[in-house]
Amino acid sequence: MTNVGIILVIGIGTYLLRLSFIGIVGDRVMPEWALVPLRFVAPAVLAALIAPAVLLNDGALDVSPASNPRAIAALVALLLAWKTKSVPVVIAAGLITVWAFQALF
């Protein structure tokens, strides 16, 4: 497969994943057994996207501010996101925390 072919197949496949339930289930009501799990999709997926990105360093768990300042910065961001709900505050505080620990160690 050429690189153009690979990228086109991924593009079409990604569109079909996005269309899937909207296109197939579109004219039908979703049953209750399917609706209950869906309310937990957003918190579960978002948490699963965040945790490995901030807690792992070269594939290993690392919460030391010296070698992986992203872990403590994410904790700061989590507390600020909860308290302020302000995007600029959370992004700035998270990045500054990382820069500060990078400068310290």
Added chain:
Amino acid sequence: MTQGRSIRSRALTDGVRAFAPLLIAVIPFGLVFGIVAAGSEVGPWLGGATSFIIFAGAAQLATLQLIDAGAAGAVVVATALVINARHLMYSAALAPAFREFPRWARFALPYLLTDQAFALSIVRFGQVEDPAYRRWFFTGAGLSLWVPWQIFTVTGIVLGAQIPASWSLDFAIPLMFVILLIPTIKGRPELIAAIVGATVAVVAAGAPYGLGLIIGAVSGVVAGVIAYRAAP
């Protein structure tokens, strides 16, 4: 008609406005992706074209990295689609609302479905039931990511590798997900879903083909359902 048009412009504006704060994270991500594409084996313009063709940052990054590493085409395709499999769940969650949309919107708008557009829309759809409002809100939020994503991919390609990695601007991506996560924690079952999803995703991070994310997400959903059934 006048009312229809005013709902459209109000909903579009609301969608763009709801998305606006997220631009601070999207812009550096787009720039970083453009810079990665500029240095990729596939070449800057085909690499950059993934922003239009795939339009999913994590999968785009994985695609270029795997091609650069010389992985077989089928492995590259499988990995990118596994990373994007979460859109199945977003699609399922949004399907009841999209059922009320005209046919063209049901087929065109899913192209704009992203983590961010999903998170903003699922929250707003819980507050506003009008299908016309929902349709244009989703369009506004979706285009608010699509347009800057194209612009800043190209800008990143042009800038090349001039932004040092030590700035850690890619860290803005998990920070953005943190901001999106907080309002989804509406009660104890959602909190349990998030904690289990995070824990299992970390433990399963070494799983092949980037399956760790999906394993973590599914575990979180199952834990949330169990907690909900125990005490709704």
